[in-house]
Structures are given as structure tokens and as C-alpha cells.
Amino acid sequence: MxxxxxxxxxxxxxxxxxxxxxxxxxxxxxxxxxxxxxxxxxxxxxxxxxxxxxxxxxxxxxxxxxxxxxxxxxxxxxxxxxxxxxxxxxxxxxxxxxxxxxxxxxxxxxxxxxxxxxxxxxxxxxxxxxxxxxxxxxxxxxGYYKTETEALQILLKPLFLTSAMLADFLDDNGLFGAGQVVFSSASSKTAYGTASCLAQQHPRLRLVALTSPRNRTFVDGLGCYAQSCDYAQLESLDGTQPTLYVDFSGDLALRERVHRHFGNALVHSCFAGSAQTPEANVLGCPVGPMPSFFFAPVQIRKRNAEWGPQRVGAYIGDGLLAFYRQVSKGQAPALRxxxxxxxxxxxxxxxxxxxxxxxxxxxxxxxx
Missing domain, CATH: 3.90.180.10 (Medium-chain alcohol dehydrogenases, catalytic domain)
Structure with missing residues (x-):
């Protein structure tokens, strides 16, 4: 050398x-x-x-x-x-x-x-x-590694780890009593990974997608959301039933609109980061619960203590293989x-x- x-x-x-x-x-x-x-x-x-x-x-x-x-x-x-x-x-x-x-x-x-x-x-x-x-x-x-799925692993495993543990965190907390979950940036892989996990765990839970008009068709084709709407239509959503907001956009103005629209019906608000802003989770005029940041390693640490690392690994690994199949299927796969x-x-x-x-x-x- x-x-x-x-x-x-x-x-x-x-x-x-x-x-x-x-x-x-x-x-x-x-x-x-x-x-x-x-x-x-x-x-x-x-x-x-x-x-x-x-x-x-x-x-x-x-x-x-x-x-x-x-x-x-x-x-x-x-x-x-x-x-x-x-x-x-x-x-x-x-x-x-x-x-x-x-x-x-x-x-x-x-x-x-x-x-x-x-x-x-x-x-x-x-x-x-x-x-x-x-x-x-x-x-x-x-045992979950294959040469031919290397690209899927590095694209999806870190995101799916967040998705799986976020869904587990919400389930672990009884969904905070929510009957519906609203996602921003619903076209993101982490968002629809979380939605897919929640749909399997809670088939009757209503999952609502907020997305941009250009991604609306893509989101509708994912099959994991009961309803989608673009951001301008937020106020048309039912604001009376207990709602959980999962924010993948980090858009502070959007977050404030969500809080104002759902008001006291908003039972929990969490965010998993932002591609738009480095500011903290501050709302100009907070209504409802204060937003909290979700960090997957915290929930993994909790489950490692409760379940043991082997069960946690199998929970994530088996779910990930199913997610590979889901995003790769059909003539127009969800992931290229x-x-x-x-x-x-x-x-x-x-x-x-x-x-x-x-x-x-x-x-x-x-x-x-």
C-alpha cells in the first residue's frame, strides 16, 4: 500500500x-x-x-x-x-x-x-x-443483509428505524387518546413508513396526509393514508375529534395553523426534524400541547431495557423487509x-x- x-x-x-x-x-x-x-x-x-x-x-x-x-x-x-x-x-x-x-x-x-x-x-x-x-x-x-438490497438498506433502514420506533412510541402511549393522526410532509419516506406501521398496528386509526399539490398523486398512491389534502386545505379537516400531529416538515407557520385549527382537540404534537429551519420548536401563539422532539434512540433504549436487544432487532428487521417489499412493488414503485x-x-x-x-x-x- x-x-x-x-x-x-x-x-x-x-x-x-x-x-x-x-x-x-x-x-x-x-x-x-x-x-x-x-x-x-x-x-x-x-x-x-x-x-x-x-x-x-x-x-x-x-x-x-x-x-x-x-x-x-x-x-x-x-x-x-x-x-x-x-x-x-x-x-x-x-x-x-x-x-x-x-x-x-x-x-x-x-x-x-x-x-x-x-x-x-x-x-x-x-x-x-x-x-x-x-x-x-x-x-x-x-441475517437481514443482502448484496442486492444494499441501496434499499442505506436509504430506508435509518429512516424506517425512526418510523418504526415513532410508531412504537405513539402506540406505547396509547396514541395519547387520538382517533386520527395528521402527518405533514406525508410524502417523505419517514412519514409514510410511520403511517404504514401505524396502519398495521391500528387498522381503525384514521391517518391523514398533508402534502404539497405536486406530491398529492404520489401520496394517494401509497395506500397508507385514509385521506390526503394539500396544505391550503388544512382547515377543511375535521377539527373536533382527538387528533395527534406528527410533523416532518418543521414548518413553524404550518404547525401554528395546525394547533389553531384543532385547538383543544389536539392531544399531542411531535416533530422529527426539519429540512427548512434550524429554529427550536417555538410556536408564536401556542395553542394546545407544546410540541416535543422525537429522537428514535431514546425509544430504542427504552425497548432494549424492556424487550431485550434481540426482540428489538427482530421488530425492526422484519418490519424493514416488509417495507422493502411495499416500496418496491408494482410497475410504479414508491421508491426508485x-x-x-x-x-x-x-x-x-x-x-x-x-x-x-x-x-x-x-x-x-x-x-x-
Whole structure:
């Protein structure tokens, strides 16, 4: 292996998420003592990446892969990488791992808690971060892994994990007494994943989609919502029955309209992030319950304690396989995988996602 070489990485401007730059860092591409070096191969870039980046430092989003450059962050994405060098017993060259990576050519990690399942990155700067994002799964161990579904896994598994655990959280709380659930950004994969889970758990629950006019046909074709309407028609919805609002848009003006329309009939309001605004969950004139932020790892931690990790893994894994089938079926599937190559393609996808130029049925993966 020739060294030194360069690690190529794509950096994002923290206060202007559609501004990116390709950066090169000279490094000796060999693993040091207690280290592994992975070459990142395939990654997914989704609206969720923009969502979490919008909240930025408040969610410690930029802390996973610090850049050392003021004002510039390294966007984490879900993907697959191959070990190119290892100085850690139990991790061999050529092994493939699924996990949270930067948009970069390589990543150096310090594995700990190595097991047949995989390992956790023990780098000092990651010790205070949510452990679910520090875990790397060995593909040869994962019974749900298939080479041919890699793109679906990195596009849907992180989103479906949120969907499944959000649906479980709502179910765990008796739906807060709601008879209907209203979703904003109902065309997003996380939204209709949540709706699909709730429809299976509560067949009589009324699920209502709020979406843009251009996505209305797509939403109606998903088959998981009882009713859809565009945002201008919000006030036409029945505002008298107990309603739960699940916000995937982060649009504060829309959220205030929802709260005012449903008033005391609004039993719970939660949001799973925003692609539009980094502001906190503040309503100008709050009516009804104060919104709360849903963070899937909290519910996973609760269920791990109550159910055990094996049952939690099976709950998510079995649900995910069913979701693969659901979004891939028919002549007009709900998800079309779009694969591109290289850092320049990643820059374009990030910009298009930020500006809302990606069709609802597209899922973008980058072969680095």
C-alpha cells in the first residue's frame, strides 16, 4: 500500500447547507496501533441528512466527524465501507461494514467491544455521542443483509428505524387518546413508513396526509393514508375529534395553523426534524400541547431495557423487509433508486435536497 496519500472529503458549510467543497487531507493510509482503516464505498444522501444538519450543533450532528475548520462540517451519512487495513484482532482486511460514515474516501476508527456482530468506534470525540450511531455492523453477521438490497438498506433502514420506533412510541402511549393522526410532509419516506406501521398496528386509526399539490398523486398512491389534502386545505379537516400531529416538515407557520385549527382537540404534537429551519420548536401563539422532539434512540433504549436487544432487532428487521417489499412493488414503485458516482454527484444531490428539487419517489445513493 502506497503512503502517504490523501483522504478526500466533502465538507458542508454549517450556515448554508447547499454550499459544499471538496477537501483533501494528506494521510498515511495505514492503520495505527488499535486502529482500522476503511474505504467508504456506497452511501445514501436523504432529506434526513439535511434535517439533522439544519439543527446542527444543537444535536451534536457535526461532532461525529470533526473537520477542524471553523464554520465547515462533515455530514454523516449511512453507508457501507470495506476494511483496507487493520491492527485490531477480530477485524480482517476485506470485511464489509454497515454504519454511519462521513462523505469521504476513507475513515480511520478505533474499534472497541469487537464481537461477531461488529464493533463500536471508541474514538475519544465520539464517547459522549449517542451509541446507536457509533455501532458498525459486520455484513457477514447480519441475517437481514443482502448484496442486492444494499441501496434499499442505506436509504430506508435509518429512516424506517425512526418510523418504526415513532410508531412504537405513539402506540406505547396509547396514541395519547387520538382517533386520527395528521402527518405533514406525508410524502417523505419517514412519514409514510410511520403511517404504514401505524396502519398495521391500528387498522381503525384514521391517518391523514398533508402534502404539497405536486406530491398529492404520489401520496394517494401509497395506500397508507385514509385521506390526503394539500396544505391550503388544512382547515377543511375535521377539527373536533382527538387528533395527534406528527410533523416532518418543521414548518413553524404550518404547525401554528395546525394547533389553531384543532385547538383543544389536539392531544399531542411531535416533530422529527426539519429540512427548512434550524429554529427550536417555538410556536408564536401556542395553542394546545407544546410540541416535543422525537429522537428514535431514546425509544430504542427504552425497548432494549424492556424487550431485550434481540426482540428489538427482530421488530425492526422484519418490519424493514416488509417495507422493502411495499416500496418496491408494482410497475410504479414508491421508491426508485438513483445511483450516482463521486463527490461531485454528492454535492449536487445535497443542493437539490436542500432546495426541494428531488422527486418524492427518488432515493439517491452515491458510489464513492
Amino acid at each position: 502506497n503512503s502517504p496519500e490523501n483522504i478526500t472529503r466533502l465538507l458542508t458549510r454549517k450556515d448554508a447547507l447547499d454550499e459544499t467543497r471538496i477537501d483533501q487531507v494528506p494521510e498515511d493510509l495505514r492503520a495505527g496501533e488499535g486502529e482500522v482503516l476503511l474505504r467508504i464505498d456506497l452511501c445514501a444522501i436523504t432529506t434526513n441528512n439535511i434535517t439533522y444538519a439544519a439543527f446542527g450543533d444543537s444535536m451534536q450532528y457535526w461532532n461525529f466527524f470533526p473537520t477542524g475548520i471553523e464554520g465547515w462540517g462533515h455530514m454523516p451519512v449511512w453507508g457501507f465501507a470495506d476494511v483496507v487495513d487493520s491492527n485490531v484482532p477480530g477485524i480482517e482486511r476485506g470485511e464489509r461494514f454497515y454504519g454511519y460514515y462521513p462523505i469521504a474516501s476513507h475513515l480511520r476508527m478505533q474499534p472497541e467491544r469487537v464481537s461477531p456482530r461488529g464493533f463500536y468506534d471508541g474514538a475519544e470525540h465520539r464517547r459522549s455521542l449517542t451509541s446507536a450511531y457509533n455501532q458498525y455492523t459486520r455484513c457477514s453477521w447480519d 433508486v438513483v445511483e450516482s458516482n463521486g463527490m461531485a454527484a454528492a454535492r449536487e444531490v445535497i443542493s437539490n435536497l436542500f432546495h426541494g428539487r428531488v422527486a418524492a419517489d427518488e432515493g439517491h445513493v452515491i458510489r464513492l
